[in-house]
Amino acid sequence: MGSAVAKEDEGQKNKTIFIKLLNHVQWLTFSSKISTEDLNDRLTALCGQPRGATILLKDRYGARVAVSPTMRTNTLHDAFIVEMQADRLRERGASTANPPTRTTGIKIKVGRSVPSEIKIKRKSSNTWRRKQTRSCCVVTRKHQTMADTDSSQRVQEILTQATEELKSIKVPNDNQLEYDLGNLLVSNNNTLDETLTRDPEKIDSYLHNLARDSIQALLNRVWELPSERIDSDIYATLPKPTTRLPREKPVPKPRPPTKWEKYAREKGINNRKKDKKVWDDVLKRWVPRFGYRKIAAEKEKNWVKEVPSNADPFEDQFAKAAEMKKENVAKNEFQRLRNIAKNKKIKVPSVGVTGNEYASKNELSMAMHHAKHATASRGKFQPELPNEKKVKGLGKKRKIEFTTGSGLVEKKRNIEVLEKMDKPSLNLDGAIHKEIRDENVAMDLKRKGGKVYGRRSKMGGRHRTKSDHKSLKLGTGFQGKGKGKGKGKGKPKGKPNVGAKKKIGGPKMQGKGRPAGKGKMKGKGKGK
Amino acid sequence: MGVIQRVVKPRNSRSKRALEKREPKNIENTKQCLFFVGKKASEEMRRCLRDLYSLRKHHSLHLSRKHPDMAPCVDILPVERLGQKHDASLFCYVARTKKHQNNMVIGRMFNHHLLDLIEVDVSDFRSLAKFNNPKGAEGTKPCLTFAGPGWEDDAALRTLKSLLLDLFRGVEATAVRLQGFELALQFVAVDSKTVMMRGYSIHLKKSGLRTPRIELDLIGPCMTLHLQRSRLASDDLMKRACRQPKQVKANRVKNISKDVFGSRLGRIHMTSQDLGGLQTRKLKGLKKVEDGDGADGGGGGGGGGGEEEQMELE
Numbered sequence: 001m002g003s004a005v006a007k008e009d010e011g012q013k014n015k016t017i018f019i020k021l022l023n024h025v026q027w028l029t030f031s032s033k034i035s036t037e038d039l040n041d042r043l044t045a046l047c048g049q050p051r052g053a054t055i056l057l058k059d060r061y062g063a064r065v066a067v068s069p070t071m072r073t074n075t076l077h078d079a080f081i082v083e084m085q086a087d088r089l090r091e092r093g094a095s096t097a098n099p100p101t102r103t104t105g106i107k108i109k110v111g112r113s114v115p116s117e118i119k120i121k122r123k124s125s126n127t128w129r130r131k132q133t134r135s136c137c138v139v140t141r142k143h144q145t146m147a148d149t150d151s152s153q154r155v156q157e158i159l160t161q162a163t164e165e166l167k168s169i170k171v172p173n174d175n176q177l178e179y180d181l182g183n184l185l186v187s188n189n190n191t192l193d194e195t196l197t198r199d200p201e202k203i204d205s206y207l208h209n210l211a212r213d214s215i216q217a218l219l220n221r222v223w224e225l226p227s228e229r230i231d232s233d234i235y236a237t238l239p240k241p242t243t244r245l246p247r248e249k250p251v252p253k254p255r256p257p258t259k260w261e262k263y264a265r266e267k268g269i270n271n272r273k274k275d276k277k278v279w280d281d282v283l284k285r286w287v288p289r290f291g292y293r294k295i296a297a298e299k300e301k302n303w304v305k306e307v308p309s310n311a312d313p314f315e316d317q318f319a320k321a322a323e324m325k326k327e328n329v330a331k332n333e334f335q336r337l338r339n340i341a342k343n344k345k346i347k348v349p350s351v352g353v354t355g356n357e358y359a360s361k362n363e364l365s366m367a368m369h370h371a372k373h374a375t376a377s378r379g380k381f382q383p384e385l386p387n388e389k390k391v392k393g394l395g396k397k398r399k400i401e402f403t404t405g406s407g408l409v410e411k412k413r414n415i416e417v418l419e420k421m422d423k424p425s426l427n428l429d430g431a432i433h434k435e436i437r438d439e440n441v442a443m444d445l446k447r448k449g450g451k452v453y454g455r456r457s458k459m460g461g462r463h464r465t466k467s468d469h470k471s472l473k474l475g476t477g478f479q480g481k482g483k484g485k486g487k488g489k490g491k492p493k494g495k496p497n498v499g500a501k502k503k504i505g506g507p508k509m510q511g512k513g514r515p516a517g518k519g520k521m522k523g524k525g526k527g528k
Numbered sequence: 529m530g531v532i533q534r535v536v537k538p539r540n541s542r543s544k545r546a547l548e549k550r551e552p553k554n555i556e557n558t559k560q561c562l563f564f565v566g567k568k569a570s571e572e573m574r575r576c577l578r579d580l581y582s583l584r585k586h587h588s589l590h591l592s593r594k595h596p597d598m599a600p601c602v603d604i605l606p607v608e609r610l611g612q613k614h615d616a617s618l619f620c621y622v623a624r625t626k627k628h629q630n631n632m633v634i635g636r637m638f639n640h641h642l643l644d645l646i647e648v649d650v651s652d653f654r655s656l657a658k659f660n661n662p663k664g665a666e667g668t669k670p671c672l673t674f675a676g677p678g679w680e681d682d683a684a685l686r687t688l689k690s691l692l693l694d695l696f697r698g699v700e701a702t703a704v705r706l707q708g709f710e711l712a713l714q715f716v717a718v719d720s721k722t723v724m725m726r727g728y729s730i731h732l733k734k735s736g737l738r739t740p741r742i743e744l745d746l747i748g749p750c751m752t753l754h755l756q757r758s759r760l761a762s763d764d765l766m767k768r769a770c771r772q773p774k775q776v777k778a779n780r781v782k783n784i785s786k787d788v789f790g791s792r793l794g795r796i797h798m799t800s801q802d803l804g805g806l807q808t809r810k811l812k813g814l815k816k817v818e819d820g821d822g823a824d825g826g827g828g829g830g831g832g833g834g835e836e837e838q839m840e841l842e
Binding site (some may be wrong): 041088168182184185186187188189190191192197205207210211212214216218219220222223224227228233234235236237238241243244245246247248249251252270417503507514 | 537551552553554556557559617636637638639644669670671672673674675676679680684690693694698700701702703704705706707709712714716718724728730735737738739740741742743744746760766768769771772773787837
């Protein structure tokens with residue numbers, strides 16, 4: 001464009017100024033007759049700024065240089081420095097915290113910084129400007145390297161700052177925390193910041209940060225643990241927890257030896273491993289030691305049983321053998337349970353039957369009664385509790401008489417029964433009434449016509465008048481033998497059953513805990 | 529006749545298994561926790577109980593009925609009976625008393641008898657429901673953090689720490705999936721009588737390294753616990769409760785010892801060797817003569833062997 005050395009062209013009065021940009025120096029030639037706006041436009045175009053932007057120029061001593069057509073010219077060495085305004089800098093996002101001493105003025109964008117070699121190359125392509133360019137190159141290279149290191153440094157700074165802010169996993173003071181990885185527990189024993197804990201507005205964020213740091217420290221440690229890959233997931237193997245927590249239940253004691261085990265240990269009897277199958281000489285084959293096949297084999301062998309000489313010939317030996325086996329099994333089970341009971345310190349009687357777990361009221365009172373009677377005077381002088389009730393169901397229930405011997409007692413009793421019955425042997429009134437009635441019937445019949453039958457009528461049954469028939473049909477009135485329900489002979493109507501014990505067959509049974517339904521059901525209306 | 533305490537003989541295998549489950553074992557089951565309400569409790573406290581129950585969803589029982597006669601600090605027997613019935617050794621009880629509106633009792637039992645319990649007053653409760661962010665799955669093992677010097681110094685706080693650990697740690701895990709960290713619980717002892725609880729969800733972010741960056745998100749429940757009465761276990765009871773069975777302890781290494789110089793020695797047990805029957809070089813001169821001259825049978829150089837041998841190990 002112009003020559004290296006600034007000069008004022010006589011003819012056109014062109015001016016050339018040198019402006020130091022990012023990596024290199026640019027020169028700008030303009031006529032002194034152009035307007036300030038035009039000059040500004042050209043400057044902004046040169047700097048790569050939008051047209052309306054204000055470009056500030058400074059000389060190398062820092063003095064401000066006005067942009068105008070009448071501005072002074074300079075040399076390459078004395079190039080003007082483009083200075084961006086501070087707010088524009090901030091807009092672009094470049095930090096103004098540590099402004100470099102030589103303001104480059106343009107935001108450092110990562111990736112835009114071009115290494116110095118390339119710049120040189122570009123310059124040297126203009127061969128017709130070789131002389132100048134070479135010297136330019138020399139100069140620019142010097143300028144370039146200085147600028148480059150500066151900017152690259154800044155780039156690095158910003159990069160590292162960014163990575164640290166966003167993705168740091170470092171936690172300060174993580175040595176001071178206590179870790180229990182087995183429980184995923186981290187304890188921070190440092191004192192808390194009192195000013196923050198007391199402030200209800202700031203406490204949430206303070207606790208949040210505290211928690212974040214602690215959990216980060218914990219998980220840093222967890223990620224360092226040995227891990228394995230199962231399917232598509234990675235699992236870290238946790239160590240055993242270090243914090244001692246109390247157990248739920250006490251440590252189990254080893255099972256104490258049974259009676260047999262103690263004896264065996266004493267005598268030195270060792271348990272020998274038995275085979276599953278045993279050779280049977282009779283059957284000439286291997287028979288299992290236990291199980292259904294064993295039972296089948298036994299049946300095969302013992303199809304006949306000898307009756308021993310001292311035994312009853314009508315006794316069923318097979319049934320006897322089966323019974324023995326049952327008893328053996330029961331005995332074994334009893335001994336096993338007794339062993340368990342001994343271990344649990346439950347007392348079991350050596351003789352007799354163990355009773356029910358929960359005794360009924362009657363059972364308990366019976367027990368009391370027996371206890372009382374087990375004294376020298378048969379319980380006569382035993383003191384009683386205030387509300388103690390006597391036991392029901394004691395004593396004989398029924399006296400059974402002899403079937404042989406004289407029948408005098410029975411005869412006497414039967415007569416007594418008969419005497420106790422309310423109806424007398426001769427019912428005079430009844431007989432009189434009956435006679436009167438018969439006469440009335442006969443007279444009726446005579447009046448109305450019809451045969452008068454005797455007591456034994458042809459019709460059969462009792463003598464009946466018309467009115468009788470009518471009442472028969474309707475079902476009221478006189479009802480003969482066989483009709484009606486359960487009115488047995490001689491049972492008086494309307495006599496209340498005073499003092500009778502109502503026995504309603506059903507669940508409420510007296511006596512020793514017999515279950516419902518097994519007791520005798522006594523029908524209604526049959527007397528006691 | 530008499531009433532005899534019966535040996536309970538299970539009728540079928542199912543009942544047998546149920547009985548075996550309740551027996552003391554070397555390696556125990558995870559503790560069951562009972563969450564129940566006392567005579568009266570405010571809506572907020574009931575929600576608080578529900579939130580704590582959901583943090584320990586597995587291995588806990590939320591009893592729906594109210595228990596008006598319960599007062600664990602006064603009479604512990606009904607609670608012990610409940611624990612025995614449900615085979616639970618932790619409990620969390622919420623009630624309203626005259627002095628405290630928001631009373632909560634956390635306790636644990638050893639062998640169905642009280643070990644220790646702490647009564648707290650709950651304030652500034654913020655429920656899980658109040659926070660609208662997504663919460664992790666139920667039953668995840670949380671990361672626990674305790675902050676503040678009081679957790680080590682104060683006896684009541686030490687017990688509370690142990691209780692909270694028992695309550696919230698979940699299952700004792702041998703391995704944990706690295707992507708599965710979802711819940712973090714923080715307990716801060718502001719002073720010796722006040723504890724703040726916060727619940728966060730964990731988000732794992734990229735960090736450029738293998739270990740991720742942790743970000744926490746407050747999800748609740750948040751509450752402040754003020755310590756009231758406490759019944760701490762006596763030293764010997766605690767000792768007895770913490771006793772571990774031998775089988776759980778590490779295996780001893782046998783037959784390896786160190787000598788004075790620090791070198792590791794091992795022990796090998798050999799069967800007895802018949803030295804007369806060893807195959808050796810035969811030297812004519814040492815051959816046994818028939819008329820019974822002294823010379824020893826066998827050649828030179830019999831092997832070293834004896835019943836035992838001490839050999840140097842690397």
